[in-house]
Amino acid sequence: MKKMRLFAGTILVFFLLVTGAGAAGPDTAGPIKIGLMGNMSAPFSLSAKGAATMAVDEINKAGGIQGRPVKLIVEDTKGEIPKCVEIYKKLVMNDRVLAVFIAEKVEMGVAGMEIGAELFPEYPHVFFCTIGSGDDIWHRVRDNYKKYRFGFQTYYAISTNYLKILAPDNIDCFKNQIKAKKVAIVYEDMEWTKPLRKGIPGVSDSLPGIYRAKGLNVVYETTTSLDQKMFNPIFEAIAKSGADLIDCVVGYIDQPAFIKQWSQSSARNIPVFIWGGLAGMPPAWKMTEGKVTGVMVGSSLVRVPITPKTIPFMDNLVKNYKVGPIFGSHTTYDTLYGFKKAIEKAGTTGNIDQLIKQLEQVEEVAVLGSIGWHPQYHYNLPPPKYITPIVQWQNGEMKVIYPLKYKMADYKSPQELRK
Amino acid sequence: MSDTLLQIVIYTVIWGSIYLLIALGFSLICGVLRIFHLGYGVVFVLAAYLTWAFMEEAHLGLVPSILLMIVVQCAFALIVFYKGVFQRYMEEEEILLTVSILVFLAVAHLANYLFPVTAGVSIPSTIIDDVVTIGGVTIAWQMIIAALAGILVTTAYVVWFMKTRIGLIVRAISQNLPAALLMGANVNRMYYLAMILSVIPPTICLVVIAPFWGIDPFMGAPLLMTAMLISILGGLGNLKGSIVASYLIGFIHASVSFIFVPRFMGFAALIVTLIVMIYRRGGIFAGETLW
Numbered sequence: 001m002k003k004m005r006l007f008a009g010t011i012l013v014f015f016l017l018v019t020g021a022g023a024a025g026p027d028t029a030g031p032i033k034i035g036l037m038g039n040m041s042a043p044f045s046l047s048a049k050g051a052a053t054m055a056v057d058e059i060n061k062a063g064g065i066q067g068r069p070v071k072l073i074v075e076d077t078k079g080e081i082p083k084c085v086e087i088y089k090k091l092v093m094n095d096r097v098l099a100v101f102i103a104e105k106v107e108m109g110v111a112g113m114e115i116g117a118e119l120f121p122e123y124p125h126v127f128f129c130t131i132g133s134g135d136d137i138w139h140r141v142r143d144n145y146k147k148y149r150f151g152f153q154t155y156y157a158i159s160t161n162y163l164k165i166l167a168p169d170n171i172d173c174f175k176n177q178i179k180a181k182k183v184a185i186v187y188e189d190m191e192w193t194k195p196l197r198k199g200i201p202g203v204s205d206s207l208p209g210i211y212r213a214k215g216l217n218v219v220y221e222t223t224t225s226l227d228q229k230m231f232n233p234i235f236e237a238i239a240k241s242g243a244d245l246i247d248c249v250v251g252y253i254d255q256p257a258f259i260k261q262w263s264q265s266s267a268r269n270i271p272v273f274i275w276g277g278l279a280g281m282p283p284a285w286k287m288t289e290g291k292v293t294g295v296m297v298g299s300s301l302v303r304v305p306i307t308p309k310t311i312p313f314m315d316n317l318v319k320n321y322k323v324g325p326i327f328g329s330h331t332t333y334d335t336l337y338g339f340k341k342a343i344e345k346a347g348t349t350g351n352i353d354q355l356i357k358q359l360e361q362v363e364e365v366a367v368l369g370s371i372g373w374h375p376q377y378h379y380n381l382p383p384p385k386y387i388t389p390i391v392q393w394q395n396g397e398m399k400v401i402y403p404l405k406y407k408m409a410d411y412k413s414p415q416e417l418r419k
Numbered sequence: 420m421s422d423t424l425l426q427i428v429i430y431t432v433i434w435g436s437i438y439l440l441i442a443l444g445f446s447l448i449c450g451v452l453r454i455f456h457l458g459y460g461v462v463f464v465l466a467a468y469l470t471w472a473f474m475e476e477a478h479l480g481l482v483p484s485i486l487l488m489i490v491v492q493c494a495f496a497l498i499v500f501y502k503g504v505f506q507r508y509m510e511e512e513e514i515l516l517t518v519s520i521l522v523f524l525a526v527a528h529l530a531n532y533l534f535p536v537t538a539g540v541s542i543p544s545t546i547i548d549d550v551v552t553i554g555g556v557t558i559a560w561q562m563i564i565a566a567l568a569g570i571l572v573t574t575a576y577v578v579w580f581m582k583t584r585i586g587l588i589v590r591a592i593s594q595n596l597p598a599a600l601l602m603g604a605n606v607n608r609m610y611y612l613a614m615i616l617s618v619i620p621p622t623i624c625l626v627v628i629a630p631f632w633g634i635d636p637f638m639g640a641p642l643l644m645t646a647m648l649i650s651i652l653g654g655l656g657n658l659k660g661s662i663v664a665s666y667l668i669g670f671i672h673a674s675v676s677f678i679f680v681p682r683f684m685g686f687a688a689l690i691v692t693l694i695v696m697i698y699r700r701g702g703i704f705a706g707e708t709l710w
Binding site: 043047222223224225229231232234236239255256257258260261265266268281284286287288323326 | 548552561672682
């Protein structure tokens with residue numbers, strides 16, 4: 001008899017799980033639960049965790065969202081996709097979170113978005129990819145809005161924006177600040193640089209094409225692999241090409257090795273501009289023993305008050321949460337505030353489509369400008385709404401040289417700075 | 420074209436010598452202990468992070484930090500790897516390999532936990548912070564110093580193995596272990612010695628390349644790969660083979676980089692190694708001996 005009951009119970013539980021009878025709409029009372037996952041061995045995820053915790057603490061201190069406290073559940077993916085999928089399921093099905101944040105590379109975001117799409121009809125929730133860049137997230141929303149409408153990408157670094165917004169900004173900086181006429185381009189061999197190398201048919205020319213059209217002569221192009229450690233041949237070739245600027249479309253290569261070798265090569269007096277990554281973080285000075293002097297880089301870690309939130313965010317994160325503000329921390333922090341405002345405008349967490357509609361319209365003051373998402377494609381608002389200044393390493397400090405609105409110092413040549 | 424040739428010649432010597440320094444210890448372990456030391460990459464991680472820790476946490480100068488780091492390196496090699504792993508699992512190769520790599524990964528993760536990238540780890544070991552131009556080719560002095568270190572350390576090792584009595588015993592063990600035992604060689608002591616000798620070249624290597632190399636907790640993996648590639652190409656455990664293979668890989672890297680594109684240099688070296696392995700299964704100097 002006991003066995004029969006156990007068997008019947010098991011069948012019932014199985015039936016409930018399979019049919020999704022246990023699922024329901026989002027909670028409308030009690031704490032608003034948010035799940036955050038990332039590779040907690042990686043500095044960017046740790047920084048994002050600190051920033052998320054800070055935002056949640058601030059929101060709770062100010063009375064929560066519509067009087068409801070916010071509860072943050074942090075999980076470690078260890079950088080593994082299967083773990084990310086398992087955690088996503090756990091957060092949505094067991095913890096019943098209203099939102100899942102993936103503060104990790106875009107591959108994790110894609111995995112999360114796929115499992116999220118399967119769960120969404122029965123477990124309505126929203127998903128934010130706060131670090132991963134590229135086109136994988138927003139293309140899903142563009143191509144199948146109904147299925148992926150719950151997904152948002154809080155990183156404007158997408159190919160179209162690179163080519164249509166950032167490239168013209170770069171040209172302005174290169175021509176008017178650096179006075180460069182001949183450019184050497186170094187790409188890293190990654191998916192995100194492909195549209196820049198090849199262009200997007202029907203949408204945009206390639207990066208060299210855009211540069212040439214605006215009067216910059218591209219004299220050298222090469223692609224480097226992520227595992228490359230020896231860059232001397234590249235610098236030798238660039239020196240020979242007569243370039244007067246090295247435009248490095250990189251973010252993930254071994255930047256300390258790249259910079260150290262540049263500073264000890266034939267190309268050492270040719271200014272280097274790096275699109276993003278480690279060179280734009282404060283430890284770059286120490287890591288390169290000051291060889292980063294003169295390097296320009298897109299960095300969101302410079303102490304310039306883009307909004308009233310910028311400096312307090314940086315100070316509070318370091319002082320109270322013991323992590324440095326590196327890429328992904330700003331976007332994670334800002335996403336939480338954008339999310340809060342959307343809930344407040346929606347008036348409830350019970351209707352997920354109403355919340356999604358509000359997320360598509362929301363705009364809130366953020367650390368680096370204003371946070372908000374494209375109403376159709378769900379990537380966050382690009383420059384000039386959300387800004388990554390171009391900084392130059394001068395005497396151990398990052399100084400904004402572009403945009404002019406936030407300029408802290410004039411551009412100086414590497415030769416001059418090394419004196 | 421003459422410029423390109425000069426570049427290839429110069430960088431073959433420089434990179435070849437650095438690769439030699441990377442691979443020498445690995446080759447030695449292969450030759451003497453007959454172990455494919457998958458934990459070898461840990462030496463580079465310990466060299467960087469211990470030196471950094473002694474400097475930052477104990478506020479020691481660079482030289483005392485390096486000396487102290489070498490002492491800890493040797494102790495780690497003897498206690499953790501030799502006593503803890505090699506002696507215990509000598510007869511169970513798959514466990515030995517697995518545990519070795521696990522130790523390596525554990526140390527790398529610990530380094531990452533204690534000193535993540537935001538800690539800004541670096542070794543200020545630049546000796547000459549300048550460049551020199553040789554016939555139109557500009558090279559960092561530090562690279563030349565690293566290459567010289569590679570040549571000097573290798574020469575010292577070869578002379579020592581060839582000209583000293585202990586070197587003779589080590590070679591005898593590498594050639595024929597049972598015979599060496601019958602002749603009264605203290606094999607255990609020689610193994611200890613080989614373990615210590617194996618950590619010195621990669622340690623020196625890390626110190627001299629740090630001014631132009633990126634330091635991160637997982638830097639040991641690509642360096643281990645380089646050491647393995649050279650040892651396999653040269654003939655496992657054969658120092659003569661390692662010397663030839665280092666310069667051959669240096670030549671391939673330099674040729675591909677300066678004539679074609681740098682991103683294919685690693686791929687080209689792998690293809691050449693594969694071809695050599697097809698025609699000479701044991702590598703260039705296949706043989707059960709250290710020299």
